[in-house]
Amino acid sequence: MDEQSNLQSFVREISSFSDEAGAPTPQAAPAAKLEPIxxxxxxxxxxxxxxxxxxxxxxxxxxxxxxxxxxxxxxxxxxxxxxxxxxxxxxxxxxxxxxxxxxxxxxxxxxxxxxxxxxxxxxxxxxxxxxxxxxxxxxxxxxxxxxxxAASDEPHIEIGTVYPTDDIRGALYVDPMLSKHFAVLGSTGTGKSTSVSLILHRISELSPEGHIVMIDPHGEYSAAFKDCGELFNVDNLQLPYWLMNFEEHCEVLLTTDGAERQRDADILAKCLLAARTKGKMAEQFGKVTVDSPIPYLLTDLNGIIVHEMGKLDRAGDTTPYARLKNKLDELKADPRYTFMFSGMMVTDSMGSFVSKLFRLPANGRPISIVDVSGVPSDITSVVVSVLARMVFDFAIWSRTEPQRPILLVCEEAHRYVPKDENAAGQAVRRILERIAKEGRKYGVSLGLITQRPSDLAEGVLSQCGTIISMRLNNERDQACVRAAMPEGARGFLDAIPALRNRECIACGEGVAIPIRVRFDDLEPEKRPASADPSFAALWRETGGEEGIIQRTIKRWRGHGR
Known part of the structure; x- marks a missing residue:
């Protein structure tokens, strides 16, 4: 018994000595306990x-x-x-x-x-x-x-650090974010364009064989995606006029209102259908309508209008035909419309146009930047409408094929889906609203970017499952976001007016829980051309003003909008 006591005493002494010497303990110490608040x-x-x-x-x-x-x-x-x-x-x-x-x-x-x-x-x-x-x-x-x-194993992109930490990464889950649409909101000067570029770059890096179409109304994003995307503008877009449906034809060719507009529209429908069915291609298809994207010649449409006008006896009856003919002649003669109304566009280029625009295949350049800043302002909404509708129609008619989901990103979205139901450009409003409501069924994702969410049509923002809100200074805009944000994110709303530049609140399907994130810095070559000018610095520069004026006037007159 004495030997056993001596042995136990010896073991205790050894253990005590080991602890004093700083030997590692087998179990980690529990974290410091925090007192309740x-x-x-x-x-x-x-x-x-x-x-x-x-x-x-x-x-x-x-x-x-x-x-x-x-x-x-x-x-x-x-x-x-x-x-x-x-x-x-x-x-x-x-x-x-x-x-x-x-x-x-x-x-x-x-x-x-x-x-x-x-x-x-x-x-x-x-x-x-x-x-x-x-x-x-x-x-x-x-x-x-x-x-x-902590990001799960689902496909995700890291966009920045979670406030108030310096090292916890904020992630957006790509599939939930895109399948249920997303919106990026923020007042001018908050770093919105750079943040959008960062998100699209990260998506492109994750999916280099993806399919993204970006509508760029200011020509900002071409500089950001010159190395990983295809850039389109009025010089190389070559958008065939015959891809327009009847509603878009009306927005371009009709110049009247009320009862007169309805009469002009009836005449245009009759002449347009005759022009579409006149071509050889129409014979390959059963039923051709005014909306069918079948090539026709502008000279055929013009000839049919003149022919129909010749059948009429009274001069007053010919007025609608004369209006249509004059508008058609104006479009053909104006060099600003060459990218769309060119005699070179009568061949069936629909397949190559869709392949090029939708990045099918992407060949490692998954994004198309469509710069519409050079498009005449009176048909900008029609051009955006055609592009958006083609994305949606392609998704519908390719349902029996292996699916190729497409992301359509629309900058300055309040221009195209305005709150005012009587505003011009109803065709683009209707197609974007339809994509917002039905796009996910067909594999079309919508990304809306705007500085004025209160000017967006009601209901469109609420269709966006993920909302990324940067600083909003206007109370109406804040109220609009408050109505669209899920219940659990309401506590973040008070922070929206106080957010710093390049900081956002992200909530909805694309994040695990609502988070406040400081966006990562983007490499200079990946940033959009949207930096604010330094008035103080630029106003110190002098010299060469005469050359600036001459070159500017030459471009102005040659490509006047």
Whole structure:
């Protein structure tokens, strides 16, 4: 017995000596325990209320962990222990209570598994079990946020760092984001164009054989995608006029309103159908309509109009025909319309045009930038309408083929889907609204970019499953985004006017939970040509003004819009 006691004593001495010498312990020490900062007051589904101690909030304000220091503030997260899970909630609003207390409205975001050391893992969106009043509210740590924002194995792109951390990456999940459309919103000067370029570059890098069509109204994006995309403008677009449907023909050729417009439209329908059926190609197809994308000659349409006009006796009856003929002659004679109304466009180039525009195959250049800044302003909406409709129609008529989903990105979207239902360009409005409502069924994704979401047609923004909002200064725009954002993201809305440049709130299908992200810096050669001029610096430069004026006037007169 004495020998056994001596042996146990010896083992204890050895263990004590090893600990003092700093030998590694077999189990990691648990993380430092954080004291509660409040408790649950009220539970009401997605939104509930907590009561926080003002002194406890002040105590963590200078914590070394930035996530802990931010916890409890508007737009930040807190957690509650429920069974074997951590419940994560977002703080939406705060107000002063009694005795130094702070009352806060919260939105539940999701839950993660709670391990033996108090850490969190396996975060998932949604709540299966709610806390009860009196449960403790605890700050979230950076390690918690790592678990929350850790990207899964689903295809995703990393766009920046999650606020307030410096190293947690913010990810967008490509399939949910594209299948249910997305919108990028932000006032002028917030870095919107550069951020859109970054997102599209990352998507292109992830899917170099993808199919993206970008409508660029200002000619900004050509510089950003010159190395990985195909660039189109009025010099090389060669958009055949016969691809227009009847509604688009009306927007280009009709110049009247009211009853007169209806009469002109009836005449145009009759003459256009005759021109489409006159060609040899029409014989290959059964039924040809005014909307069928079948080549016809402008001279044939002109001849049919003249022929029909010759059948009439009274001069007054010929007026609508004369209007159509004059407009047609004007389009053929004006060099600004050559990219569309050219005599060279009567061959059946539809296959090569679709292949080139939709990047089929992509050959490592998955994006088409269509610069419409050089298109005459009176037909810009028609050109955008034709391009958007071709994307949608191709998806519909290729349903029996191996699917090739297409992403259509529309910059300055409020121009083409305006709130005013009486605005010009209804054809483009109708097709973009249809893509927003039905595109996902056919593999067409819509990306809307705008600085004025309040000017977008009602309902279009709500069709976007992912919203990426940068700073918005206008209250009407903020209210519009507030209505479109999901319930759980409401706590982030107060931050929208205070966002810095190149910073955004992302919420919806494309992210695990709503996040505030600081976009990565983009390499200079991948940035769009949208930098604001430095007035102070440029106004110091002098010399060469006469040459500038002469060259500018020459271009102005040669390609006047």
């Amino acid at each position: 409040g408790s649950v007051v009220e539970i009401a589904g997605s939104g509930s209320q907590i009561r926080m101690d003002g002194a406890a909030l002040a105590a963590i304000h200078d914590h070394s962990d930035p996530s802990v220091a931010m916890s409890g503030q508007v737009g930040s997260q807190v957690k509650m222990a429920v069974g074997k899970s951590w419940l994560i909630a977002n703080v939406r609003t705060m107000k002063s209570g009694e005795n130094g207390e702070v009352l806060a409205a919260i939105d539940f975001l999701g839950e993660g598994s709670r391990d033996a050391n108090g850490g969190m893992s396996s975060f998932r969106r949604g709540v299966t079990r709610y806390p009860i009043p009196g449960d403790k509210v605890i700050p979230v740590t950076t390690q918690d946020l790592r678990s929350v924002f």
